[in-house]
Each structure stands twice: as structure tokens, then as C-alpha cells.
Amino acid sequence: MSDAAPRLIRRLIGHEAAWREASEAWQSGRFAHAWLITGPCGIGKASFAYLLAKAILTAPKGGEGGLLVPVATPPLTRQLDETHPALSRIESGAHADMLTVEIGWTDDKMTKRRTEIVIDDVRAVGTFLSMTPAEGGWRVVVIDAVDEMNRNAANALLKSLEEPPKRTVLLLVCHNPGRLLPTIRSRCRRLGLAPLDDADMDAGLQHLLPEESPERRAELARMAAGSLGGAMALARAGGDAMAAEIAALLQGWPRLDFAAIYGFAAKAAADEEKFRLFAALLGDWIGATLRRGAGVAVNGGAEGAALAVPLDQWAEVWEKVNDLFRKAEAVNLDRRHVVLSAFHALLSPAALLP
Secondary structure: OOOOOHHHOOOOOOOHHHHHHHHHHHHHOOOOOEEEEEOOOOOOHHHHHHHHHHHHHOOOOOOOOOOOOOOOOOOOOOOOOOOOHHHHHHHHOOOOOEEEEEOOEOOOOOOOEOOOEOHHHHHHHHHHHOOOOOOOOOEEEEEEOHHHEOHHHHHHHHHHHHOOOOOEEEEEEEOOHHHOOHHHHOOOEEEEOOOOOHHHHHHHHHHHOOOOOHHHHHHHHHHHOOOHHHHHHHHHOOHHHHHHHHHHHHOOOOOOOHHHHHHHHHHHOOOHHHHHHHHHHHHHHHHHHHHHOOOOOOOOHHHHHHOOOOHHHHHHHHHHHHHHHHHHHHHOOOHHHHHHHHHHHOOHHHHHOO
């Protein structure tokens, strides 16, 4: 993974086990027609999908009946042939046998993105798959991210998953599989990507942030919890300082100092990048509570109090806060009010404390 757009990735950090699983399926001649690529945000799922697409579209052609070459099929390589003419066409979006679906624009001038993938975006998949492969090999569809589809778009995708043409693969990037229709999940082979380990995070940040001190890179890695994309977002927006400020504000949970929170809200709402970073960091705090689980021993304080609340209540808060931020982007809610509302939402589980 690098700080480039996922489509431009030619070198992937980590995820060797997931790549090996996909490559072995390729060599077996039983490559799934749809892969659900899951894992936390920022760990390289989209980068993985694009590198896999490049490996498929630059692989030797052959085989019959929708299968790959039946004898001595080479594995899918992470080391791409940099001279292959298909690479530049894939990266520019000009490869005739590859389609990308992502959140589109609200207008022809492309001034603002929608908040979800809509049915018109997904209809392009059916049209694309109805055509004969232009280069005589495989066709690849990358959807980034499939859990950002609305209900109509999800239903439109089902037909392509139910009746896929031969030599077709759909690579579905997914941050939250629980938001998908069960009928979509059941038609895909799931490929789970784990957060990067310490060695991969260190290697990635050395490559991406060579100007930073080893100490700051280590702190960014610790805060990002295996998410290289998260670490880069933290670095760009001064997120390590914001994370420390959020931690201090939540230290006294369920008693929160709203005088201090009002001052913080003004800073967090100052620009879009800081606002998005706040949304991610607050979600991380709630998510960490969920991951620790009920009954985990902690040293008192906010963590101890938070874990005394049933986890289903924290799950409800997580959904409520995420929905709040989605609506904020969709209808341009006042950011300062959204920040304050998010902190207020954290208070609702306090009523359940013993």
C-alpha cells in the first residue's frame, strides 16, 4: 500500500495470507466469481482489490469453459510486470475489460460526491458484463465499497451475482459486511484482510513518512491500530494531537466537561478534513470498547465504566453516531452541532450503569 490512489497501487504491504488464498484458488481452476474483501478501514482493501485486478488482467490467457489453464497455471503474482501495456490502461480507467463502481457525483460539474452508491452506478455492471471481453481474457469489476450501496443499488447487483458470465470476477470491497443483504454475502467468497502487523506498519510508514522521527511514526502506528491509511490521515491532519484531545475529553466518562467540549467542537468543525478525522477517531473509541468486550479487566476510569454497559447498547450508540455523520454529509448539517450531538450520544449508555 502507498499514499497513492488505490487504482495506482503496484506494491502492496502485508496481506500475504489473503493473497496466497486468492492465488491458490486461481491455480486450482475454481476461482470464485465474486470475492467479498473485508476488514477495517484503511488497511488496504481497495489497494488489494486493484492489485488483484491487475494480476488477473495481466495473467497468461488460456483454458476453456470459464476455467483457467488446467495444467501448470502460474500463481497470481504480487510482483507485476511493470512493462505490461495493460497496467497504464487499468490505472487510467481505460481498460475495456475492467469496470470500477464507486460513489458518484451529485452533478455534471463533479463538485460534490453523493453519500452512497445509487442504482444508476450499478446498472453499468449489467451492461458491462453483457458484452464480449474486448481482449479475450477475463473481465473484472471492482466495487469500492459495496456496503455504500443503497437498497435499490444492492438489489440491482444481485442479478449479476446470481448469473455471472464465464471468466468474470467481481471484487467487492467491504468495510461493514453486516450492512449487506444476506443474499449478497451468500453469493460471494469472503476474503478477510487483517490489520497490518507492527513490522508492516513500520515498513509502510518508513516509506510514506521518511521525514518523520521514528518516535512519531511509532505513535502514529500505535494510534492507527494496523491501518496504514488511518496513520496517514492522522499525520496529515495532526490527528495524533486530536486523538489525545479526544481521549482527554472522554477520560471522565460518563461525566463529560461540556465547557471544554464546546471549545473542541469549534476546532473540529473548522474544516472538512478535521471533521472527518473527528468522526473516525470517535468511532475508534466506541469500536475499541466493543472489541474489548464485556468483562475485560481494565484499570478503572472511563474504560472501566464503559465496559460496565452491555455491549448491545454500545453497538446502538455506534450506529447512531455513524448515522449522524452520514446525515451531516448528506444534508450539510452544521458541523459544530454534529460534534456536540455525537458527544451527547455517548451519554445515553450511562443510564444503564449499575
